[in-house]
Amino acid sequence: MAVATQNKALLFGYRAYVIAFFIFLAAPLVAAGTFAFNDSLFPALPWQGFTLDWFFNDTDPQLGMFHDRRLLRGLYYSAIIGVLVSSLSVFVGTCNAFLFVRGDFPAKNFFYILMVLPLVIPGVILGISILVMASNIANGLEDNYGIELEFLRPGILLVVLGQFSFVTTITSLVITARLKKFDYTMEEAALNLGASRLQVLRTVTLPFLRPAMIAAGIVAFLVSFENFNTTLFLVGSESPLTITMFDRMAKVGSTPVLNAVSFFLIVGSGLLALISVVIQRDKSGG
Amino acid sequence: MQSDIKRLSLILLFAPFALWLLLLIILPHIGIVALSLREKVAPRVYEFGFGNYIDFIQEPIYWNTLLRTGSMSILVTVLALLIGFPIAYYIAKIAGNRSRGALFLLCLIPLWVSDLIRAFGWILLLRETGVVSTFLQNTGLVSQPIEFLYNDVTVVIGLVYTVILFMIVPLVSTLDGMGDDMIEAGYNLGGSGFTVLRKIIVPYAMPGIVSGCIVVFMLTAGSYLTPILLGGKNSSWFTEQIYDQFITRFNWESGAAFGFLLLAFTSLVVWLGLKLTGQTLANTVAKS
Numbered sequence: 001m002a003v004a005t006q007n008k009a010l011l012f013g014y015r016a017y018v019i020a021f022f023i024f025l026a027a028p029l030v031a032a033g034t035f036a037f038n039d040s041l042f043p044a045l046p047w048q049g050f051t052l053d054w055f056f057n058d059t060d061p062q063l064g065m066f067h068d069r070r071l072l073r074g075l076y077y078s079a080i081i082g083v084l085v086s087s088l089s090v091f092v093g094t095c096n097a098f099l100f101v102r103g104d105f106p107a108k109n110f111f112y113i114l115m116v117l118p119l120v121i122p123g124v125i126l127g128i129s130i131l132v133m134a135s136n137i138a139n140g141l142e143d144n145y146g147i148e149l150e151f152l153r154p155g156i157l158l159v160v161l162g163q164f165s166f167v168t169t170i171t172s173l174v175i176t177a178r179l180k181k182f183d184y185t186m187e188e189a190a191l192n193l194g195a196s197r198l199q200v201l202r203t204v205t206l207p208f209l210r211p212a213m214i215a216a217g218i219v220a221f222l223v224s225f226e227n228f229n230t231t232l233f234l235v236g237s238e239s240p241l242t243i244t245m246f247d248r249m250a251k252v253g254s255t256p257v258l259n260a261v262s263f264f265l266i267v268g269s270g271l272l273a274l275i276s277v278v279i280q281r282d283k284s285g286g
Numbered sequence: 287m288q289s290d291i292k293r294l295s296l297i298l299l300f301a302p303f304a305l306w307l308l309l310l311i312i313l314p315h316i317g318i319v320a321l322s323l324r325e326k327v328a329p330r331v332y333e334f335g336f337g338n339y340i341d342f343i344q345e346p347i348y349w350n351t352l353l354r355t356g357s358m359s360i361l362v363t364v365l366a367l368l369i370g371f372p373i374a375y376y377i378a379k380i381a382g383n384r385s386r387g388a389l390f391l392l393c394l395i396p397l398w399v400s401d402l403i404r405a406f407g408w409i410l411l412l413r414e415t416g417v418v419s420t421f422l423q424n425t426g427l428v429s430q431p432i433e434f435l436y437n438d439v440t441v442v443i444g445l446v447y448t449v450i451l452f453m454i455v456p457l458v459s460t461l462d463g464m465g466d467d468m469i470e471a472g473y474n475l476g477g478s479g480f481t482v483l484r485k486i487i488v489p490y491a492m493p494g495i496v497s498g499c500i501v502v503f504m505l506t507a508g509s510y511l512t513p514i515l516l517g518g519k520n521s522s523w524f525t526e527q528i529y530d531q532f533i534t535r536f537n538w539e540s541g542a543a544f545g546f547l548l549l550a551f552t553s554l555v556v557w558l559g560l561k562l563t564g565q566t567l568a569n570t571v572a573k574s
Binding site for chain 1 (some may be wrong): 296302311314315372382395405407408411417420504525541546556
């Protein structure tokens with residue numbers, strides 16, 4: 001322990017500051033979650049008594065989230081988009097990890113910086129640039145050849161591409177970090193024992209990478225699920241959950257059903273984050 | 287034969303990387319630059335020119351918003367660093383082994399909860415009929431409801447809240463790697479707490495600090511939800527202008543120019559930050 005902390009009063013003040021910080025961190029989440037259980041039509045005080053109606057009730061005006069068609073549809077689209085984005089980005093991220101850890105090619109540093117770059121581009125700009133390009137292609141095809149390609153218009157595909165464009169950087173970094181820790185002698189041993197390159201990859205290297213790939217996939221799913229800035233510009237009629245919730249917050253006015261969704265999402269992402277941390281810590285050195 | 291296989295596998299690995307960057311990052315960005323240089327002279331007739339940028343310069347509301355977004359983002363970054371550094375230091379260096387992991391997890395969980403829900407939580411706490419206002423009235427501290435929302439202070443607090451974990455997490459991982467003996471050596475050589483902080487801890491944590499600052503600054507300048515929900519319709523955030531041009535007015539040319547200006551501005555700030563601290567993108571952001 002560092003010497004500076006032996007001063008008791010100072011340490012006490014420091015502890016108080018840390019506690020205050022964690023209260024600050026928790027307060028909005030607690031507020032967003034708690035009102036889900038308030039038996040009132042507004043997410044506000046006074047407390048009207050405990051209820052689970054905002055989750056399970058099936059009649060207006062206290063329509064619960066599990067009976068709210070629009071919210072459920074948003075959840076469904078978010079889940080589809082999340083699964084697509086995480087599988088795509090884990091695949092490309094794994095390729096990138098091998099490329100930058102094992103590969104040797106000119107201007108490698110330059111390409112590495114290019115790979116990191118999407119993390120420092122504002123999400124709004126990724127959204128509009130992909131929207132513009134897809135529309136240009138779609139309009140060009142329509143004007144010149146009369147071909148109408150519906151999937152290049154705002155919709156699920158564009159949302160997936162937009163999120164994939166920066167989530168891949170995250171998965172690449174997570175998987176690269178793990179691959180760097182790989183012990184080459186394990187592959188050499190397998191090769192000496194007569195395994196083919198493909199067998200080595202399948203039985204030695206990929207299993208070693210699996211925790212990082214799963215963790216990266218979970219992180220990608222969470223990032224995709226909560227993304228707003230990029231999605232906002234690419235969304236078509238199939239709105240994912242964050243957009244549906246935002247619309248309701250901004251236009252219809254909020255009822256505690258939004259708190260119920262918030263509670264559901266806080267618990268869900270908390271659990272997923274926990275799993276990803278545990279998986280990465282497992283088998284040492286995540 | 288062996289080298290042919292190597293080359294083939296290199297090409298196979300390079301292909302997804304190249305396709306991803308080219309089709310989703312490089313070409314789209316060239317696309318918005320090209321679009322921003324297109325002027326509408328008549329319906330469906332366009333000319334090449336800098337008109338969209340000239341409009342931006344001539345309309346003070348536009349560039350005021352950009353400057354306001356930039357300066358508030360820098361303020362948020364500085365606040366996040368000042369508030370977050372002691373927390374990161376506590377987690378990495380002072381907390382006991384067991385509470386360290388728990389505290390770090392407590393930091394990670396809100397990180398994965400959507401900005402929307404966090405802003406929603408702040409609204410419930412701070413609005414006129416919200417928790418804080420009601421609490422103050424019940425305790426008799428104030429006699430009337432108070433509206434805490436829709437002002438700059440609340441927007442800054444909300445933004446610091448949204449981004450601070452992106453500051454703390456890289457700081458914790460950097461500080462984790464620093465041996466306690468380095469700090470003790472500093473004290474043994476007669477350094478005061480402040481000297482040790484300035485000469486040993488901060489230089490050691492520099493890559494983490496820079497990485498955190500870059501990510502936090504970019505996220506803040508590019509954020510949309512928090513300023514709108516906590517600042518109301520007149521939050522004057524630059525991303526709101528971009529949205530307005532694109533979706534409300536359907537003026538894509540000028541929206542593209544705005545987007546490019548935001549990108550150029552934030553890139554400039556990040557580049558300056560890296561130059562001033564002598565760091566590179568590869569040894570800061572890529573490490574976190």
